[in-house]
Amino acid sequence: MPGLIAPSDYSREPPRHPCLKINAKEPFNAEPPRAALVASYVTPVDYFYKRNHGPIPIVEDIERYSVIITGLIDNSKDIFMKDIWSLPKHTVTATLQCAGNRRTAMSKTRKVRGVGWDVSALGNAVWGGAKLADVLELVGIPKLTKSTPSGGKHVEFVSIDKCKEENGGPYKASIPLIQATNPEADVLLAYEMNGEPLNRDHGYPLRVVVPGVIGARSVKWLDSINIIAEECQGFFMQKDYKMFPPTVDWDNINWSTRKPQMDFPVQSAICSLEDVNHIKPGKITIKGYAVSGGGRGIERVDVSIDGGKTWVEALRYQKPGVPYIADIEANSDKWAWVLFEAEAEICQSTEIVAKAVDSAANIQPENVEVIWNLRGILNTSWHRVDVRLTHSSM
Template identity: 70%
Template sequence: MEPLHGPATYEHEPPRHWALKINSKEPFNAEPPACELVDSYITSVDMFYKRNHGPIPVLENYSLFRLKVGGLAPNHCSLSMDEIKQLPKHTVVATLQCAGNRRTAMSLSRKVKGVGWDISALGNGVWSGARLSDVLNMVGIPNYTKVSSCGGKHVEFVSVDKCKEENGGPYKGSIPLLQATSPDADVILAYEMNGEELNRDHGYPLRVVVPGVIGARSVKWLKSIDIIAEECQGFFMQKDYKMFPPSVTWDNINWGSRRPLMDFPIQCAICRPEDGAYLEEGSKVTVQGYALSGGGRGIERIDVSVDGGKTWIEAKLGQGLKSGHGYIPDDDDHRDKWAWVLWELSVQISSPTDILAKAVDSAANVQPESVESIWNLRGVLNNSWHKVHVNIIPKQLHSNL
């Protein structure tokens, strides 16, 4: 497999959109302006956040690509891209979100370690490819299997990505075998994003998409799939992306005391107006944002306050996937349960104030009010109430401008 890829250097990075906010150049990590997120239910490829741990791989010979599937599977196989595309094509609408989304706000409470993401380290995409469960069927593992006949309990995904955290080795991650073999979980080996071939930034030619789970488990540039007895022992499963209480510091951390993060919690953010915006006194303003919850839990409601949390108004939820996305088959049985909802609320604001937003999901999970209560040294899973402050331009002053 390795000879199929060119040198992993930053000299061969793909072009990116000029509007992205770059949080680190090498490796490249960037997010779109928040206002771009609420312009479309489906996030464009250009505006989809970019999360990397090393240089973007360069595939030099597509025709020789082979995906190896083995480990503790009863049988092993090696599949070309043509063979993968001959399997039934499945399309799923799913939001991918970095576990570090909204980390910058958490660091304002106390300093945390990690890329300084604002509120746009996520995007909602239309992903198409082969179901992982269909591929596992080919190596002798039936649907809804918790433990394989050879003792496998987890499915490990291995990339060609080279990471300094893995001492120059490949990026790896895993999910439980039961989740991998369940067609209901909609885990796919994706080769298309938004109706087009995956580009290099998003995993060309093949990636895993694990809906409802933190983005770290949706491994890009997939090289092999292994059935293993225990969860993946890679750095990003065992020494990162874990949730610790506020009392844990770098001096007393015990990585083995916590499980790797999987489902992301309920999340909500305000994308318009932006923090610090100036509004005309008494004008109608449309507050817009996104909300999502992990594990297939839908959003029940969004509560918005325009008086700093004294009173709350329920926002209007978007209608989900709109018509006009021709790359989604009309007869495809896709579900929006893995996707965000966009919401809005039109209100009149007459004085400087804090606008707050919080969400409730279908399991009645609610967001915590304070970031301090969920602070952790890695700055992951900040899902506290989101707040933006708006200023007011008096009508008389505005008319003189």
């Protein structure tokens, strides 16, 4: 790709914030402390989780950089940054979440394969860029198109990023054409994050942002966009990020029996407390996040301070001073997380639990065992933390 290169080693990696918990150094995968997530509705770029599959690409000449749109269309076209910048700019507040968020807790039930994420493999950002629906009109694909005349039904995004899972080939993923051409789906070719140009870790100069869908489909460092008849056949669509039942293991797995995971189920986690906490008796504030895929709002967050025997409803909010109402777009960001808060009087050692309900009445499962899967994805079980009282000596 002119102007953009993928290094063959890790000697030119960008700087990262020292507070990040590094789960893998090469390629770099890291998450912030959980308490940092609930410090603000919009996650600072430095604290936004880093998910990579190889060395970080480098832009050598932004003027020469372009993305080719090709495939089952009449005419292929090179799209330069000036073409993207000339289109109407849209901003979308959206939470991206790795499908493996909370994998570490799932692995305690039975071992799974994958990066050992805690509860912070997600973040909420304000993404700026052109709607993919507008970009595809540049090559003659109208809005709300299900299929091109040549039979294109999916949009494949190919990165310049090279990864071992593709035998040194590029990272790639796809979404249905109808989603790509629907302006209401808010799929972006993003060049900004929180009002600033994307940094290298997050896809500079151009990435896809697919709101409401697992982060694996929001491809970074775009090289090409292909209009194809079937789903992308890449590794991360066909042999990863699929949800299998607990009975499937590496000896009997048949990848073709499951569709690639897209929407994320309803999820929540407590962030103001660690897995095990030693505190004095008294009042505490319990804070965390809740989010669901597909643009579904958060109808309720329930918090228990007795291991799930009794519950109270937590306060939900996005922007200070603005009431949060699930699925009322005038008052809420439908693709973004909701922060929650509850007060509790702690008089004895106990287990604190959180669970969320989305606007379609989907609820988190109580136990991780029923959703265990060999890749450790979509751990949306009730989030539990232990609180142990310490008494000051006289």
